[in-house]
Amino acid sequence: MIIQTINLTKRYGKLVALNNLHLNIEEGECFGYIGPNGAGKTTTIRILATLLQPTWGEARVCNHVVGYESRKIRPLIGYVPDFFGAYEDMVVQEYLEFFAAAYNITGKKRDRIVGDVLELTDLVHKKEDLVDGLSRGMKQRLSIARVLLHDPKVLMLDEPASGLDPRARIEIRELLKELHRMGKTILISSHILPELADLCTSIGIIEQGELIFQGSVRDALRRAQLGTVVHVVTPDDQEKAQQLLSSLKHVENVQIRDGAIVLALDSTTTDFSFIAHAMLANKLRIHEIKQEEVNLETAFMRLTKGIVQ
Numbered sequence: 001m002i003i004q005t006i007n008l009t010k011r012y013g014k015l016v017a018l019n020n021l022h023l024n025i026e027e028g029e030c031f032g033y034i035g036p037n038g039a040g041k042t043t044t045i046r047i048l049a050t051l052l053q054p055t056w057g058e059a060r061v062c063n064h065v066v067g068y069e070s071r072k073i074r075p076l077i078g079y080v081p082d083f084f085g086a087y088e089d090m091v092v093q094e095y096l097e098f099f100a101a102a103y104n105i106t107g108k109k110r111d112r113i114v115g116d117v118l119e120l121t122d123l124v125h126k127k128e129d130l131v132d133g134l135s136r137g138m139k140q141r142l143s144i145a146r147v148l149l150h151d152p153k154v155l156m157l158d159e160p161a162s163g164l165d166p167r168a169r170i171e172i173r174e175l176l177k178e179l180h181r182m183g184k185t186i187l188i189s190s191h192i193l194p195e196l197a198d199l200c201t202s203i204g205i206i207e208q209g210e211l212i213f214q215g216s217v218r219d220a221l222r223r224a225q226l227g228t229v230v231h232v233v234t235p236d237d238q239e240k241a242q243q244l245l246s247s248l249k250h251v252e253n254v255q256i257r258d259g260a261i262v263l264a265l266d267s268t269t270t271d272f273s274f275i276a277h278a279m280l281a282n283k284l285r286i287h288e289i290k291q292e293e294v295n296l297e298t299a300f301m302r303l304t305k306g307i308v309q
Contacts, residue, residue, distance in 0.1 A: 002027040002154060002185050003048060007057035010043050010209075017043040019209040020057065025187060025202075027153075030180045032200035032217075033189040034300055040209040041189040042082065045158050048187070049079040062153060075103075078147025082159040084139045086132050093118070093127040096145060103150040113149055121145040121175060137168030144175060155179065157188045161195065173199055197296040207304045217296060224299035227252070228265040229292035230272045236284045244282055245275065262292075 003025035010018040018040045025031045035041050046052040047059050050070040059066040061073045087095055093114065100110045118124045121141045126134065134142065140160055147155065157176075161169045173195050180186055180199075190196050196203065197217050205213040205220070213220060234241050242261055246254045253264040265272060272291065279286055294302075 001025070001060070002029075002062055003031075003187065004060045005044070005048075005057065006059075008044070008047065008059050009055050009057045010040075010047065010052065011055045016209050018047075018054070018057075021206075021209070021211055023204060023211060023214070025185065027185055028183060029202055030176070030186040030188070030200045032196035032203040033187060033206065034191075034193065034196065034203055034296075035189075035206035036304065037191075039206045041206060042158055044206070045079070045156050045187065045189060049077060049156055050074055051079075075150060076152055077154045077156060078144075078150075078152040080140075080143045080147055080155070080157040080160055082162060084136075084143060088130070088132045090131050091128050092123060092131060092134070092142060095131050095142065096149065099146050100149045105149065117145040117148045120148065120178070122171070135168070137164050137171065140164065140168070140172055141175065144172075144179075148179075152184075154185045154187070157186070159189055159191070161190060161192050169195060193296040193300055203296075205300060205303055213303055220296065220299045220303065221294050224294050224302040227267045228270055228272060230263045230265065230275060231288070231290050231292055232261040232263065232275060232279070232286065233259065233288040234261070234279065234284055234286055241279065241284050244278060244284070248274065248278055250274070260288075 001024050003023065005021050005023040008018055008021040021044065033041050033044070043052065047054055047066060048061055050066055050073050053067055062076045064072045066073065090098065096114045096117065097110060100114055105113055118127055121144055123138070123141055123145060126138060131142065161172055164172065169192065176186060176188065176199060200217065202214070202216050203220060204211055213223065238256055238261060242254050242256060245251055245261060245263055250265050250269040251263050252266050255262045263275065276286060276289055
């Protein structure tokens with residue numbers, strides 16, 4: 001287990017930011033950490049990054065205990081916060097050389113590594129630009145380039161796509177996919193749920209400081225699936241079709257929504273071919289019949305209660 005927390009708890013006075021958190025992330029995973037604002041995502045990541053001490057409980061990174069062995073953890077991780085500090089007088093290449101020197105990377109090795117991360121993050125054409133003049137998307141890429149200088153095993157990113165335009169989000173997502181293919185273990189918190197579904201191998205959902213789900217995206221969707229919902233589009237009389245479908249066995253509810261007849265089936269029914277048979281038998285044509293898909297966003301809404309601190 002490359003990241004593990006046991007009864008991890010963080011209190012700020014009477015406020016409980018984390019409540020007995022048990023989190024397990026395997027090496028090589030891309031783990032999506034999901035929760036509403038104030039749920040405890042940033043607190044968790046800052047503890048794992050050795051920037052905060054827990055009130056009690058234990059956090060381990062690469063089998064080293066946060067607090068007792070923080071000096072051993074820091075060379076193994078790369079932490080990208082949700083904000084970027086201003087470096088008004090530095091250009092991109094100087095910025096990376098400065099942080100490389102902080103990791104005791106010097107001489108030709110530093111030149112090679114800085115060049116490599118500039119190329120990996122597609123910042124070569126920006127290397128002479130002032131850091132403070134970069135767009136938010138470019139600053140996020142530069143933040144990732146900075147934490148790659150010492151080749152960490154684990155990357156921790158707190159809302160890396162927040163505030164980015166759609167193109168910049170896609171570029172950051174593709175960069176993270178490439179880093180995952182390179183064998184990095186990635187912990188990423190985000191509220192842009194469709195992108196996490198495409199990127200992550202597993203997810204954790206946290207609410208009010210407590211982990212309410214951990215597993216694969218597929219498991220989350222399965223848990224959120226509350227029976228089968230089927231959409232039927234017919235060019236014929238919708239009210240007649242609605243009346244017919246309402247009378248069928250296994251159909252619990254029928255509504256007309258956005259030009260389609262929406263049927264909610266009971267929880268035991270997954271085969272909905274009987275709907276087509278009934279309509280054809282009653283000479284009602286079908287333009288489209290499909291099952292409603294539960295995506296990560298709807299799963300999140302169904303698994304959480306919307307509680308914030």
